[in-house]
Amino acid sequence: MKNTLSALLFLPFAAAPAFATNYYVAPGGSDNAAGTQAAPWASIARAQTRAQAGDTVYFRGGKYAYTAGVEACASRTAIVNAITLDKSGAAGQPIRYWAYPGETPVFDFSAMKDDCRVKGFNVTASWVHLKGLEVTGAPQQPGNRLNHESWGVWNSGSNNVFELLNLHHNMGPGLFIQNGGNNLVLNSDSHHNYDPYTSNGAGQSADGFGAHIKANQPGNVFRGCRAWMNTDDGFDLINAFSPVTIENSWAWQHGYLPGTTTPLAAGNGNGIKAGGYGGAYVANGVKHTVRFSVAFANKAAGFYANHHPLALDFFNNTAFGNGANYNMLGIAPDGSAVNFGNLRNNLAYKGTATSNTAGLDMPNNSWTLPVQISDGDFEDVSASGWDAPRQADGSLPPLRSYHLRSTSDLIGKGVNVGLPFNGSAPDLGAFEAAR
Structure with a gap:
């Protein structure tokens, strides 16, 4: 059967409803x-007190600076919130908190002096849509x-959209889905996030994106996202008890002091850490999926199973120049190390191709096929430019690096895993070549 990438790859998140009332917020405005x-x-x-389901709040460009949480620290180990969004929209009628077209509102929490942990945005509401906001300095x-x-x-709400956010220089993850x-x-x-004062080591917890979701909360997706130069991992799904999908996303240069190649001892340094439960076996672990994604120049693994208790799905990914491009370290019920992973149509180049993959069923990957890989297989092999500006529609920049x-x-050497492809069989890697 022939699939085609000209068809829609994934269904849209939700149908766009008719707009209701528009409201506006601006630096120098007045809540009166x-x-x-x-x-x-x-x-x-102030906008949240007025906005109803279906309304849009536009934020004009400029800095929105915060100096304290909305509540005081109950103790030095408590948590305070600079912004709490707890008013929900409705199905097909989210409350939208959007950047005004062509402008960049910057939510800056760096001046907060609360002597405990800080959430910049604490989103407990459901059916809200944040778009085009810059978030920095937590x-x-x-x-x-x-x-x-x-x-x-x-985030602990459901049915929310976080679109075109620029999350950087926070002392912890840029965006975290708790539930x-x-x-x-x-x-x-999400980039350049660094937690220098974390109790178990500088850099231990500043991921680009995290999802540690409880059970029975499926359907969380990271799509078209980029994470780079965060001190811990790019994407981290540790302790997620509901399935998560990461697709069409890029992760690079993790585990280092941001902006340098100086490794941090406490920074894990994986591009996409796709599972695990703190190194312990759990019987109710779930399967996550990583597909059409790229990881490179990470201190540790590009794609990492992280002691997961069952096989995760890694389909059509590209990894190059990582400590290990694919590390499928799992855990058995008795706590012993075991290898787990469903790997199909993946490409590994430069660096160590794989670790902890012995004995896995992994046909149609670049390291299991009789193919030779060189720079000549690709239109470009540059490790620069991946942080270039996005396209007008918000999609990833049109790089040619690691396109076949x-x-x-490597063209047509994949196997059909139920995802769109061109020609008679899928290509290897994250980028399907035109036919």
Whole structure:
């Protein structure tokens, strides 16, 4: 059977409803104003009191600076929130918190002095849509080493969309899904996050994106996202008890002091850490899926199973120049190490191709086929430019790095796993060549 990439690869998150009322927030606005474009409010908190399901709140460009949480630290190990979104929209009628077209609103939490952990955005609501916002500076305090990370955005609601967010220089993960189902993180970037004051070591907890979801909360997806130069991992699914999908996403240069090649002892340094439960065996672990994604130049693994108790699905991914490109270390019921993973149509180049893959059923990967790989298989092999500006529609930049040349013998060497492809069989790697 022939599939084609000209068809829709994935269904849209939700049908777009008719818009209701538009409101406006701007630096220098007033919460006593009308919330119109001519008389904007000053804060997202004021906007939330008025917005109803189906409404859109537009944020004008500029800095929205926060100096304290909405509540005081109950102790030095407590958590405070700079912004809490707890008012839900409805199915087909989310409440939208969007950047005004062509402008960049920056939510800056770096001036907060709360002597405990901080959530920049605490999203407990469901059916909300954040789009085009920049989130930075969620702090730790240098005199307090009793805690782990803070967070740029923390979510525990369901059916939310986090689109075109730029999450950076937070002292902890850029975006973290603690709970909730059917959330979509779309075309968002998380980079240069570093937690220098974490109690178990500098850099231990600053992931680009995290999802540690409880059971019975399926449907969470990271799509078209990029994570780079975070001190821990790019994407981290440790302790997730509901299935998560990571697709069409890129992760590079993790485990180092941001902006350098200086490794951090406590930073794990994986591109996509796709599972695990803290190194312990659990009987109710779930299967996650990673597909059409790229990981490179990470201190540890590009794609990592992280002691997961069952086989995860890794389909059509590209890894190059990692400590190990694919590490399928699993865990058996007795706690012993075992290899787990369903690997199909993956490509590994430069660095160590795999570790902990002995005995796995993994046909149609570049290291299990009689193919030779060289720079000549690709249109480009550059490790730079992956952080280039996104396209006008928010999609990933149109790089040619690690796209297959028409003469490559990696074309058509994959196996049908139920995903779209061109020609008679899928190609190897994250980028399907045109036919």
